[in-house]
Amino acid sequence: MSKKVQKKKDRLKNLKENQKRNAIIGAILAIFILGIMINYFNTNYIYNDKISKNMFVENLDVSDMTKEEALKVVNSNKNPKSIYLVYEDVKHEISPEDIDLTYNTKETIEEAYNYTKTDSYFENVKRYFDVKKNSKDIKIKSSYNEVKLSEYIQKVSKDINVEMVNAKVYVSGGIGYNPSVTGKDLDIASTKESIISNIKDKKYGEIQLKVNLKEPEVTTEDVQSVNALLGQYTTKFSTGAPSRTHNIRTAAQKSSNVLLMPGEEYSYNNLTGMRTRSNGYKDAPVIINGKLEDALGGGVCQVSTTLYNSVLSSGMKLTSITNHSLASNYVPLGRDAMVNDGGTDFKFKNPYSHPVFIKNSVGNGTVTSSIYGNAGDKPNLNIYVETFKVNGLDAANTYRIYKDSNGNVIEREHVDRSVYKKPRK
Structure with missing residues (x-):
């Protein structure tokens, strides 16, 4: 090999070695600069x-x-x-x-x-x-x-x-x-x-x-709107029977102070409750199977009867009414309302567009039932009872006679038919 060729090969080898060395130096320098930049970035923007x-x-x-x-x-x-x-x-x-x-x-x-x-x-x-x-x-x-x-x-x-x-x-x-x-x-x-x-x-x-x-x-x-007396009725009783007087007072209080809205129904038994001692009633004479006997609640029928007559005169709508088997001595025939715990109740409805108020009071041997309502609802009526006999028994038809402002009859309402098992003594 000539010396000229050898020199050329040596120069190429030295060139490659220099390039490799420069590349390594460049890479190290780049890594160093990158490290500086990353460190600067971390220090100033993240880990600060x-x-x-x-x-x-x-x-x-x-x-x-x-x-x-x-x-x-x-x-x-x-x-x-x-x-x-x-x-x-x-x-x-x-x-x-x-x-x-x-x-x-x-x-x-x-x-x-x-x-x-x-x-x-x-x-x-x-x-x-x-x-x-x-x-x-x-x-x-x-x-x-x-x-x-x-x-x-x-x-x-x-x-x-x-x-x-x-x-x-x-x-x-x-x-x-x-x-x-x-x-x-x-x-x-x-x-x-x-x-x-x-x-x-x-x-x-x-x-x-x-x-x-x-x-x-x-x-x-x-x-x-309740501003007038529509109907009122009073019956008398003997104050010589304390238990009966007590029952009358108790039943009158329980069935009093009731505001009946239009169309609502009044139930006497629901208000007075069962005739028991726990409800405040005592033993007193009461009609049982056509005879007077002592039983709890004797006297409550006088209150229902008094209320019935107030209901009649005030124009309330009767929905349940039953007469006694014996004629009562405190009202005329056809004017009594019997109630008992066996299901016989006295009921009526308010037929007016205004409420009515039922008030009972007891004192000095009398019980009074009053029904208040609107003066415009006060009916012009009379109560008429026709008495007769049925197989020898006292009987009565009870009517309400409605009249106009001139006194002319406009309606004759049959309220109830009563038949009594025994005549009044």
Whole structure:
């Protein structure tokens, strides 16, 4: 091989070695520079003591802030406030202290700070560049004492709730009225749900409360229409029989002070109850199988009979009426109403468009039944009883004769047919 060729080969070899050495030096230099850049990036943008760029807490920019700086900014702008529960221009304030309402601002700042400082470096880098494109907004969480919240709502409900009261009529020297009251009931579930929703959404201010109303079944207007006496009847009894007097008084009280709305039915037995000692009745003479015998409740039929005659004159609609087997000595034939625990009841309905009020009173050996109603409903009628015999037994047909304002008969109503097993003594 010539020396010329050998020199050429040596030069090529040296060139390759230099290129290889330069490549290694270049790679080392590039790695060094990259390391410097990564270190700079890590130190200035990730592993520093500041929150990443483009980070927000409830729309507050906390980018490039230390945790202390961010906490100061958030606490000065985001604080729990009072909520006001409003009903009929009355406000009930719930302060944060009332329910221990707080924000987790410290934990929220920690979350913002650590968003690009997880255990994974590659996750941190990914998050850093993601948040540069799309900002990150972290929500503050609220906490409160649910027991205290429930107790506060209960307290508010006591201020709002009103028990529904039906209007009433009373008679004491005249006709008087107790007005009706519309019931109010705070919807506790709805109220609590609204408060919790506002706390979650950090909406403060007023919440209009939902209150359920319960309208009275009997209004003040209803009872004020009762303004006149429609019918009244009085019977006498001997006060020399204390047990019977007691039963009359007891039955009269139990069946009195009843407001009967239009179309409603009055049941004497339902009001007076079973004739038992536990219901306040005593043994006294009563008609059993056509004979007078001592039994519990003797005397209650005198009250039903007295009421029957008041019902007749007031124009009430009779729905159940039965005469005694023996004619009574305190009313004429055809004017008595027998009741017993065996199912025989005295019933009538209110046929008018206004309520009527039934009032019984006992005193000085008399029992009086009065029916009050609207003056416009007062009927113009007479009661007529036609007596006759059926197989030798006393009998009677009872009628109501209705007349117009000129006294002309407009209706003849047959009310009842009575047959008595034994004649009156």
